[in-house]
Amino acid sequence: MNRMIGACFRAVLMVMLVATPSLLVPGVSGESGQIVAIVAFFAAAFTIFEYGSTYPGMVEFRDAPPFNRLRYISLFAMVFCLSVIARGQTDTTTATQFLTSIGVLVGQAIDFPFSPVRLVVSMLPDTASFTDMVLLRAAAGMAYLISLLSMATFLISLRFTNWPMQATTAFNVWINLPTFDPTTGGDVVRRLIRDARFNILLGFLLPFITPIIVSAAASVFGTISVVNTQTLIWTVTAWAFLPASLFMRGIAMQRVALMISSERKRNTRRAEENGFVTV
Incomplete structure (x- = not known):
């Protein structure tokens, strides 16, 4: 129940x-x-x-809070803030002006050549107005700021807690990593570390790769337009959330690998103390 x-x-x-x-x-x-x-x-x-x-399905770290809670909060914060910024184009209030100002400041601060924000702004067509560029830059800056804050919060929680170990229940790899099969492919620790490094690398490259893919697909699906606010909100949200989620997943998998390695060392030391010979 x-x-x-x-x-x-x-x-x-x-x-x-x-x-x-x-x-x-x-x-x-x-x-x-x-x-x-x-x-x-x-x-x-x-x-x-x-x-x-x-039984587990597809959601990872289901019983290892606050991993999924932080991801949901960051995703909801992105969608909410970008929706408020988009609403400010037709209904100006103090809240819309405040969030838009923060987005513009962050967007301008990281809008340098070959930066992720510059690549996002370049997705607009050549006929886009200056107002459209400012709106997209503000949305990208706000989403990028929230993604950085979510990753910082996750790192701080790892620093001051014993995650993924819980005080009441033991960490179950099968339930929390349902798509990871620990029985195939060699040593579990090496596979976890390899997957963790791959996720971190992909999370670093994705903000640069996504605008290029969208620009390349513009000839087939059309260019991004700020007129369709729904498309703008979800596109920018996905651009900022997916890399942060991959970063957090890679860090979490590396933490699980460290936990398994430490448990192995404790078991080996305990066996040696009891007179057993490790093979």
Whole structure:
């Protein structure tokens, strides 16, 4: 019962996440609202299935908070702040001006040649106005700031806690890493460290690669436009959230590898103290 209550609560949070841009940004059409409702329904159903089931599915670190909680908070913060910034284009308030100013300042600070923000702004067509460039730069700056804060918060939590070990339950690799098979492919520690390094490297390169891919696909799908605020919000959110999520996943997997290696050393030392010979 407790598991199902927690799963339903998480499903409500996912519905709020998906519906936030449609609720805050005016001018959403009826067809867009129906698509948002369908996506929110599937997100809620997937969340209930994952967190309501005893056995693992696809969500990693399900029983190792605060990993997924930090990721959800950072994702919701990105979607909410970008929705408020987009709302400020038609409904100017103190909150929209404040968040837009922060986004503009951060965007200008990191908008240098070959920077991720410069590459994002370059996705706009040549006919884009100066206002469109400022809006996209503000959205990119705000999303990038939130991603950096989320990674810093995760690193601080690792520094002052014994994550992923919990005080009440032991860490279960099968439940928290359901897509990782520890029985194949050689030593578990070496595989975890290899996957961790790959995730960190991909998280570093993704902010630079994504704008290039979007620009290359512009001839087929069309260029990004700030007129469609829904597309702007989710595109910039994905551009900033996915690299931060990969960084956090790589750091978490490296921490799990360190935990397993330390446990092996303790078991070996305990066996030697009891007179057993390790092979």
